[in-house]
Amino acid sequence: MSTTTQATTSSLLTTPGRPRALRNAAMVRPTRLVNEGEQLTLLCLTAGSPPPSFTWTRENSAALPGAAVVDPVTGTLVIGGVRPEDDGMYTCTADNGVDVVTSNVSFAVCPDISGCSDSSKWCPNWANSGECENNPGWMLPNCPLSCGVCHPDLPSECLTTKRGRSWDTWECSNVTDVPDEVRTELNLDTFYQKYLHAYGIPILGSSILPDDALRRCCYDVLFMLADRRDLRDSYFNVYGRAAIMAESEVTLDVPEHSNMDPIFNTRARGLGGTTSFPVSTGAEENVLCYQHDSLRVEDIFMHEFAHGVHNMAAKIVIPDFNARLEAAYQDAMANGRFANTYAADTVFEYWAEGVQSYFDVNHERDPPDGIHNHVNTREELMVYDPVLYNLVHEVFPCENRVVKRCVKDYDASEIKVDCENGLARTLIDGSTIFN
Ligand SMILES: [Ca+2]
Numbered sequence: 108m109s110t111t112t113q114a115t116t117s118s119l120l121t122t123p124g125r126p127r128a129l130r131n132a133a134m135v136r137p138t139r140l141v142n143e144g145e146q147l148t149l150l151c152l153t154a155g156s157p158p159p160s161f162t163w164t165r166e167n168s169a170a171l172p173g174a175a176v177v178d179p180v181t182g183t184l185v186i187g188g189v190r191p192e193d194d195g196m197y198t199c200t201a202d203n204g205v206d207v208v209t210s211n212v213s214f215a216v217c218p219d220i221s222g223c224s225d226s227s228k229w230c231p232n233w234a235n236s237g238e239c240e241n242n243p244g245w246m247l248p249n250c251p252l253s254c255g256v257c258h259p260d261l262p263s264e265c266l267t268t269k270r271g272r273s274w275d276t277w278e279c280s281n282v283t284d285v286p287d288e289v290r291t292e293l294n295l296d297t298f299y300q301k302y303l304h305a306y307g308i309p310i311l312g313s314s315i316l317p318d319d320a321l322r323r324c325c326y327d328v329l330f331m332l333a334d335r336r337d338l339r340d341s342y343f344n345v346y347g348r349a350a351i352m353a354e355s356e357v358t359l360d361v362p363e364h365s366n367m368d369p370i371f372n373t374r375a376r377g378l379g380g381t382t383s384f385p386v387s388t389g390a391e392e393n394v395l396c397y398q399h400d401s402l403r404v405e406d407i408f409m410h411e412f413a414h415g416v417h418n419m420a421a422k423i424v425i426p427d428f429n430a431r432l433e434a435a436y437q438d439a440m441a442n443g444r445f446a447n448t449y450a451a452d453t454v455f456e457y458w459a460e461g462v463q464s465y466f467d468v469n470h471e472r473d474p475p476d477g478i479h480n481h482v483n484t485r486e487e488l489m490v491y492d493p494v495l496y497n498l499v500h501e502v503f504p505c506e507n508r509v510v511k512r513c514v515k516d517y518d519a520s521e522i523k524v525d526c527e528n529g530l531a532r533t534l535i536d537g538s539t540i541f542n
């Protein structure tokens with residue numbers, strides 16, 4: 108799944124009588140392609156006694172990026188805000204005075220291409236057949252991305268390894284094994300043994316996850332990506348997926364999250380997807396509304412998936428979305444809105460809490476209790492913070508009403524799809540999911 112290399116000093120590893128030897132592997136998860144501006148984490152996995160010290164170097168003796176920081180204890184190298192020129196091969200060296208081991212990792216950086224787009228989905232095909240040279244008068248202005256006008260050095264994988272358009276179909280009822288072609292294309296760990304899909308976006312769980320938890324997750328993804336084709340295409344295109352942890356599983360059991368700080372095992376029952384770790388997660392006890400769930404009062408997966416829609420779709424597809432959201436957040440903070448709530452924590456939580464209220468699945472506390480306030484409905488959000496409401500509405504223009512996970516009245520539910528000017532292209536009948 109990633110570009111690990113084995114330690115180059117295997118003879119040392121088998122020499123008897125030595126202190127426990129080092130072994131060492133450098134890796135970047137979950138893919139060797141990273142997007143410009145994102146934080147990149149390179150791991151230097153090792154074990155040994157005494158504990159080693161770590162050194163990172165680059166090929167051709169190039170200097171480490173200015174934004175690179177190495178954790179002296181774990182050896183992890185973090186580059187905050189990676190730039191295209193930071194790409195290439197990096198070498199981790201671990202030395203504990205007994206052994207010295209090295210391993211390499213390389214990655215490519217996809218530049219931000221949001222300011223350069225093709226006007227037709229056929230542009231890549233036309234470019235491949237030589238049309239940029241044969242017909243430049245039309246091609247260069249209409250297919251600037253595929254013709255390499257704006258990014259002549261664009262690594263081809265930045266275009267060709269993406270998945271493309273989402274599907275017009277879904278299967279949210281009949282849970283199956285993970286299809287081989289999906290497992291291969293998304294490099295899915297064998298932890299995942301159960302599968303549904305919403306518009307081709309995999310909905311995943313382990314063998315012990317109840318099927319109904321996967322169905323509810325699939326309904327949520329179907330629901331939250333119904334409103335705009337461009338947004339679900341984007342979530343699909345960056346290999347987006349959703350997963351539900353069984354009640355007995357924890358955050359680090361999710362393969363994409365297995366290298367996170369273990370504190371997330373007790374702190375989180377779901378995380379939003381990002382383009383680096385493109386899985387949005389939730390938990391069985393919450394999606395199925397178990398009585399003993401400590402977070403039962405609110406829909407955690409919808410909160411987390413709102414992060415995923417933001418990170419993997421809205422900010423990529425909608426012009427100036429992040430700048431406008433940030434401005435709304437700053438204005439809210441300056442005017443005391445969401446004081447003493449989680450929405451005030453960061454612009455990301457401001458967004459996700461706003462989405463929860465828009466879909467009437469937030470918790471309500473009045474006075475605010477440090478996490479929530481009185482705003483927990485669409486109507487209240489519209490009155491309390493109209494700018495945030497408008498941003499949420501821009502992403503969810505169909506104004507669909509979700510079936511609440513504790514009410515489960517799917518029979519009477521419909522999901523409008525692809526709404527422009529309030530007019531839906533089609534409808535999804537909610538009763539087809541739980542039958
Ligand atoms: Ca909330």
Ligand SMILES: [Ca+2]
Nearest residue numbers: 471481482483
């Ligand atoms: Ca309220």
Ligand SMILES: [Zn+2]
Nearest residue numbers: 410414456459
């Ligand atoms: Zn959040």
